[in-house]
Amino acid sequence: MAGGAREVLTLQLGHFAGFVGAHWWNQQDAALCAPTDATEPPGELCPDVLYRAGRTAHGQETYTPRLILMDLKGSLSSLKQEGGLYGDRQLDAAIAWQGKLTTHKEELCPPNPYLQDLLSAEGVLSHDESSIRVWSDFLRVHLHPRSICMIQKYNHDGEAGRLEAFGQGESVLKEPRYLEELEDRLHFYMEECDYLQGFQILCDLHNGFSGVGAKATELLQDEYSGRGIITWGLLPGPYSLGEPQKNIYRLLNTAFGLVQMSAHSSLVCPLSLGGSLGLRPEPPVTFPHLQYDATLPFHCAAILATALDTVTVPYRLRSSPVSMVHLADMLNSSGKKVVTAAATIPFPLVPGQSLPDALVQLGGATAWTPLSACGAPSGTRFAQSVVLRGLDKACHTSRLAPGTRLPSPLHACDTGEDVLARYLQQEQPGGRSSAHLLLAPCKVVPPYPCLFSPSLSRHGLLLDGPPLGAAVESIPVLGALCSSSTSGRALGDLARELGKLDVRRWASFMDAGVEQGDVEEALQELGSLAQCYQGGDGLAD
Numbered sequence: 395m396a397g398g399a400r401e402v403l404t405l406q407l408g409h410f411a412g413f414v415g416a417h418w419w420n421q422q423d424a425a426l427c428a429p430t431d432a433t434e435p436p437g438e439l440c441p442d443v444l445y446r447a448g449r450t451a452h453g454q455e456t457y458t459p460r461l462i463l464m465d466l467k468g469s470l471s472s473l474k475q476e477g478g479l480y481g482d483r484q485l486d487a488a489i490a491w492q493g494k495l496t497t498h499k500e501e502l503c504p505p506n507p508y509l510q511d512l513l514s515a516e517g518v519l520s521h522d523e524s525s526i527r528v529w530s531d532f533l534r535v536h537l538h539p540r541s542i543c544m545i546q547k548y549n550h551d552g553e554a555g556r557l558e559a560f561g562q563g564e565s566v567l568k569e570p571r572y573l574e575e576l577e578d579r580l581h582f583y584m585e586e587c588d589y590l591q592g593f594q595i596l597c598d599l600h601n602g603f604s605g606v607g608a609k610a611t612e613l614l615q616d617e618y619s620g621r622g623i624i625t626w627g628l629l630p631g632p633y634s635l636g637e638p639q640k641n642i643y644r645l646l647n648t649a650f651g652l653v654q655m656s657a658h659s660s661l662v663c664p665l666s667l668g669g670s671l672g673l674r675p676e677p678p679v680t681f682p683h684l685q686y687d688a689t690l691p692f693h694c695a696a697i698l699a700t701a702l703d704t705v706t707v708p709y710r711l712r713s714s715p716v717s718m719v720h721l722a723d724m725l726n727s728s729g730k731k732v733v734t735a736a737a738t739i740p741f742p743l744v745p746g747q748s749l750p751d752a753l754v755q756l757g758g759a760t761a762w763t764p765l766s767a768c769g770a771p772s773g774t775r776f777a778q779s780v781v782l783r784g785l786d787k788a789c790h791t792s793r794l795a796p797g798t799r800l801p802s803p804l805h806a807c808d809t810g811e812d813v814l815a816r817y818l819q820q821e822q823p824g825g826r827s828s829a830h831l832l833l834a835p836c837k838v839v840p841p842y843p844c845l846f847s848p849s850l851s852r853h854g855l856l857l858d859g860p861p862l863g864a865a866v867e868s869i870p871v872l873g874a875l876c877s878s879s880t881s882g883r884a885l886g887d888l889a890r891e892l893g894k895l896d897v898r899r900w901a902s903f904m905d906a907g908v909e910q911g912d913v914e915e916a917l918q919e920l921g922s923l924a925q926c927y928q929g930g931d932g933l934a935d
Contacts, residue, residue, distance in 0.1 A: 399442035408598025412529035417699035424837035561907025563605025592622025604651030622718025629666035660722035704873030740869035768884035784835025784870030882927025
């Protein structure tokens, strides 16, 4: 069904992963529905990599995400677990069963007012974005009935019955009920793929879903060896020192999750707008042309999804794609499986300005916003995969008149690809770089939140005059995955914080299935991961 595409199966594990995933799929849907014109030709990205074609029992053709999603009881709000595209399972059962039927109805949650506004004829957004409580409040994409898998033994809301600890998450996929359900869904999607290149996993790192992710990646590595497994470890925005247990659990879950998921994945990348993976809270990152509320998952997830939509471009290309395995091999040499992400959202370009001019003004990596709570990518950069998207082809190269003195070597390049490649070579002469330049921008139409500065045009370009007041619909983005000594420092810092922790004080975490020996092993593994990034002198660069 995928027409020769190198298919990818997406797993979303956890509630914040659901927020990021909902924005991600909304952006994919917006790109599918976008009108094409001369400046934005179709076909750069192959949607069949992420989507599957199907047909309902009534013959209706469908196009749904190739997705398995796991979340807790109470997280769906008004969304049905089986979705609304393939009909009502109770109705289907009633048609098949000719005997007496008794129906018991549970009262449904009313749709969120924000989503009701989006679905209204006018499409006017009159409600506060803070009214969004769960990811299903703003998901606009239909899901296949095999997509949603609910973990009924834990609650999304309330103080009791929460999935808080790594060991709890591990135990979920040790239960035959949930393991068999996951395996059944994996087999369903695998059987219809012509060439599955791998799995991308969006997984909460801060709670018990880090344990679910650890067992899921282990299962995928065992059952589908040779496929790429790229794991995105997701952390919500800033946290408060006033919640010591939550912060300690966050540290422990993050440490165990990174260790275990890196052992079974081709590549792991933490993603967060927070400033630190450890216990010391730091201010959230800032963007020159975005105004967001870091306490709202709806806002944070939108920014992270936009970065994901850019850095995952290489393995979603229609022409000359880079497979997930090859992308991971390029970035993770010598055991460097933990990489960081950074982005410029939006990429700052004034109408009429050339790409060489914009890159010279942008400067080096410090001008990029780090998105992995590990600090800016500094020190030694071993390898990087960079994508720049959303720039009109006419501005790819310099427009200086012949004979004009060139401001930089970038202005001498003949193509936009050469401009970007030379810029990366200048910034990191010794590292390996892979670069892709796309015309298609990132779509940011509702329900994407209103985050943009009034100084941006409808297409995300910087205005040099008064604001037009038009809503931003698309933006150019520069995104990067980077293997650098920054990862080594962050892993080393995490190991030191874990080593100082007296885990005996947190018996509830240990009672969930983690033993003292597991903590010591995690410390060793974090240390080993950190050593992979050390320089020749034995010290982290």
